[in-house]
Amino acid sequence: MSKIDELIAELCPDGVEYKTLSELFIQLRGMSGVKNKWAETGNCQFIDYMNVYKKIIVDVNDLPYATVTNMNQTILKKGDVLFTAASETANECALAAEIEGDIQNRIFLDDHLFGLREIEGENRFIQGYLKYAFRSSYFRSVVNKVVRGATRHYISKSDFMNLKIPVPPLEVQREIVRVLDNFTFLSAELSAELSAELQARKKQYEYYRNELLLFENKVEQHCLSEIANTFRGEYITQKNSTPGDIPVILGGQEPAYYINKSNHDGEVIVVARSGASAGFVSYWNEPIFITDGFGFEAKPELVISKYLYYALKRKESELNQMKRGAGVPHVSGEMLGKVKIPLPDIEVQRRLVNVLDSFDSICSDLNIGLPAEIEARQKQYEYYRDLLLTFAEKGDSILQTDRQTDRQTDRQTDWLK
DSSP: OOHHHHHHHHHOTTOBEEEEHHHHEEEEEOBTTGGGGOOSSOEEEEEOGGGTTTOSEEOGGGSOEEEOOSSOOBOOOTTOEEEESEESSGGGTTOEEEEOSOOOSEEEEBTTEEEEEEOTTOOOOOTTHHHHHTTSHHHHHHHHTTEEOSSSEEEOHHHHHTOEEEEOOHHHHHHHHHHHHHHHHHHHHHHHHHHHHHHHHHHHHHHHHHHHTOOTTSSOEEEHHHHEEEEEOOOOOSTTSOEEEEEEEOSSSSOSEEESOOSBOSEEEEEEOBSTTTTOEEEEESOBEEOSEEEEEEOTTTOOHHHHHHHHHHTHHHHHTTOBOSSSOBOOHHHHHTOEEEOOOHHHHHHHHHHHHHHHHHHHHHHHHHHHHHHHHHHHHHHHHHHHTOOOBTTOHHHHHHHHHHHHHOTTOGGGO
16 A cells, blocks of 8 residues: 555545635636737736646746736736636646746736636645646546537636535645656656667767768769769649658658659658758658659669768768758759769678668667657656546545555556555
8 A cells, every 4th residue: 555545544534525616716817908008117927828738837937028017917926826718629728837936026817817826824735736636637527528619619717616626635635746746757857868868879870870981082982973863853732632641752851741642662862952951861762752852863783772871861961051042042953963972882881881770770769769658658647647636525435445446456556655
């Protein structure tokens, strides 16, 4: 049994009290039309919903500043909780953000926002508990029952204040916050370590690629046009295309979209032609549709396609610097054709490709594994957060029993103890 279960058994064996928000908080209301009423004097911080609903925690030092005067103002305090009242997405209505520090400046809340402040003298909550409670699956489920609208979703402030939340004893809250803060810290630490590992491997890969392909005039240099056939992309728009599974290569690191036809099949190195990504090099060995770029097909008797890709990838920044023109700068096929490529014999090329492929595979595996691991951690965190914040209401012993059973049978809960 975890410490939280022990505290619940000791302090609230018959269940936890649930209260409406109106019994626990005063409501801080936003103001309509504030953005159109700026004056020249008086400093304040202005918060609109875009700064809140994408964050779990609001860092008051990062909030934007504006100047206003002669309007009702709110001084946000540590522990206040802000909610967005409207969103394009139903699940984002009433997402919570807790103010962490005291704010000395005057505060304006946009009319997309409203806030809650615990009724003075009640002291029913510890700092941090509400941040988790308002993000729990239980609270999201009761919110979603009163969210209205089809394309634009919103929640009535009066409906919101009638919603209920569990109010466990402070000792239980304190332990929940400790566990979830610790889990959040460990997840962030792991994510930082994984990101650092990925960056280190990428730098190592780039170093070896550059060193392995630096021949210092010990091998002959050939113009790109001599060792590869050039294929220029075709103009196409998504609007005038039929969706399919063929990637359209427009110049970025990922396909721009997918259509039902290709203009190249087999190995090819694509160099983006225009824009900020001009000179970006990518390798393909599948049906693709090249549009704003050049495709280079290696002449097999002279160069291995993958070797040509690595050699051009090493020169990527140089290719980007070749772009010319006002408006949307671009690199020309003629200039690309003159790029010099060191050309060792085929067997040396093959060995270099084997080494660089191995490094590339490691980086790709990490690139795939990192987001997957972070997503798994997030799901694990949400599972335990909801488990910890699920309480039987007073008089309902069934839910409490189920909750304890879940904890005792789950083999991953050692960290709760």
